[in-house]
Amino acid sequence: MLRSLEIRATLSELENAHRDHVFWEPTIELSLDCFICERVGRTTGMELGDERAVCVSGRDYKHFTAARISAFDVTSQDTLLTVRTVVDFWWAPFQDAKRGGEARPLSRWVRLHYGWRCPHQETSGKGSIQTNMRRPRSARCGACDTEIAVDAEVPSIRLLV
Numbered sequence: 037m038l039r040s041l042e043i044r045a046t047l048s049e050l051e052n053a054h055r056d057h058v059f060w061e062p063t064i065e066l067s068l069d070c071f072i073c074e075r076v077g078r079t080t081g082m083e084l085g086d087e088r089a090v091c092v093s094g095r096d097y098k099h100f101t102a103a104r105i106s107a108f109d110v111t112s113q114d115t116l117l118t119v120r121t122v123v124d125f126w127w128a129p130f131q132d133a134k135r136g137g138e139a140r141p142l143s144r145w146v147r148l149h150y151g152w153r154c155p156h157q158e159t160s161g162k163g164s165i166q167t168n169m170r171r172p173r174s175a176r177c178g179a180c181d182t183e184i185a186v187d188a189e190v191p192s193i194r195l196l197v
């Protein structure tokens with residue numbers, strides 16, 4: 037059946053000069069239980085605008101799967117930059133082919149990407165935030181050696197349907 041997950045992530049304490057130059061990249065890696073290869077917790081990569089995602093099932097085996105980003109909304113408020121995204125995907129029950137666990141529609145891990153352009157130097161940088169990270173963690177612009185944002189919050193993942 038068609039399921040939807042809502043993912044929210046926030047960068048906080050955006051530094052004044054870089055604030056308007058920090059952006060969320062429209063790509064996500066999400067852990068999903070994949071009914072095609074019948075494995076739980078597969079890293080599934082997707083990009084806004086694509087009608088399918090890629091399940092990275094093993095070191096050298098990848099396949100397309102039925103998942104897409106259906107919403108990607110960025111809001112900024114004071115020193116916060118938040119992204120709310122919705123991922124629609126096809127979910128069907130199965131047992132993990134190797135370990136036997138039950139498939140679930142709720143994901144436990146996500147990675148989101150952000151980038152910035154340095155207002156002082158002609159350079160750019162990028163970073164990512166993911167579920168299992170030590171926090172708080174700061175992002176530093178290498179060009180001007182400034183702390184530009186803080187990753188203080190675990191991204192939230194919630195099943196909508």
Ligand SMILES: [Zn+2]
Pocket residue numbers: 070071072073074075078091092093099101
């Ligand atoms: Zn798969």
Ligand SMILES: [Zn+2]
Pocket residue numbers: 054153154155156157177178179180181182
């Ligand atoms: Zn900079």
